[in-house]
Amino acid sequence: MRLVKSLVERCFDLIVLLSERAENLPLGEIARQLDMPKSAAHRLLATFCELGWAEQDPATGFYRLSLRLAIVGQRLLAGTRIPDICQPILDELAATTESLGRLAIVGPDGLTWIGQAQGARNGLIYQPELVARVPLHVTANGKAWLATLPRDQALQLALASGLGQPGIGTSRAIRTRETFSMALDESAERGWAISQEEAEPGVGAIAAPIVQNGICVGTVSVAGPIHRFEAPALAELADRLCEAGRKLSELWPYRVASLNHTVAKAKGS
Numbered sequence: 001m002r003l004v005k006s007l008v009e010r011c012f013d014l015i016v017l018l019s020e021r022a023e024n025l026p027l028g029e030i031a032r033q034l035d036m037p038k039s040a041a042h043r044l045l046a047t048f049c050e051l052g053w054a055e056q057d058p059a060t061g062f063y064r065l066s067l068r069l070a071i072v073g074q075r076l077l078a079g080t081r082i083p084d085i086c087q088p089i090l091d092e093l094a095a096t097t098e099s100l101g102r103l104a105i106v107g108p109d110g111l112t113w114i115g116q117a118q119g120a121r122n123g124l125i126y127q128p129e130l131v132a133r134v135p136l137h138v139t140a141n142g143k144a145w146l147a148t149l150p151r152d153q154a155l156q157l158a159l160a161s162g163l164g165q166p167g168i169g170t171s172r173a174i175r176t177r178e179t180f181s182m183a184l185d186e187s188a189e190r191g192w193a194i195s196q197e198e199a200e201p202g203v204g205a206i207a208a209p210i211v212q213n214g215i216c217v218g219t220v221s222v223a224g225p226i227h228r229f230e231a232p233a234l235a236e237l238a239d240r241l242c243e244a245g246r247k248l249s250e251l252w253p254y255r256v257a258s259l260n261h262t263v264a265k266a267k268g269s
Contacts, residue, residue, distance in 0.1 A: 015053075052066055086103055093117070101119060102116045102222075104141050136158055170201055192238050202225060220248055
């Protein structure tokens with residue numbers, strides 16, 4: 001095991017830190033989070049600013065990423081053709097279920113939201129907080145993905161996501177490995193996963209995996225007020241969801257090379 005990280009690793013650590021903390025961060029906090037001297041962190045940040053990848057607030061001296069990374073990310077996403085191919089299916093699912101349809105992709109950091117469509121037209125309309133990374137153990141999307149993995153790997157990822165930790169999810173969130181493992185069994189048997197007021201009070205959701213060549217590459221879900229996710233309406237919602245999952249599995253244009261990095265990262269968390 002190397003004791004000193006390479007400069008390239010430091011650069012990517014900085015990008016991840018600033019992307020997860022979109023508000024301005026002071027130099028001292030950045031140095032602490034990256035476990036490096038202030039002088040070294042300052043040199044790295046100065047280079048990022050010179051190249052246009054970061055900005056320093058003139059009033060506070062704090063740092064943030066510039067929008068350049070977001071623009072590059074949007075270009076990459078467009079290049080995968082995922083929005084063009086998948087959005088119409090997501091729009092149709094949201095409209096027919098009158099719920100919020102969402103799409104997430106499996107990547108090195110777990111599940112990340114990449115698309116959504118609002119199908120509710122009146123009454124209570126669910127509009128979630130704008131976050132990128134999907135909490136795995138309290139969401140239907142997380143369960144739908146983890147149910148496709150070997151159980152040891154799934155539990156490692158759930159623990160890294162916060163399973164068993166206080167303050168994540170509601171009082172209805174699963175807290176133990178044993179109960180979560182049973183929930184994954186149920187999800188695998190049904191072909192879809194459910195979260196009933198586990199991530200947010202009053203909100204229910206169901207999700208199905210998007211599978212390509214036997215590997216889950218993403219998830220599709222619908223979410224809304226909890227009363228919409230109880231029997232007898234749940235069966236019809238699940239049928240529509242699974243049909244959308246099958247369509248997306250057939251048309252999915254982007255191939256995820258491997259899940260090994262994701263699992264290895266969970267082990268090191």
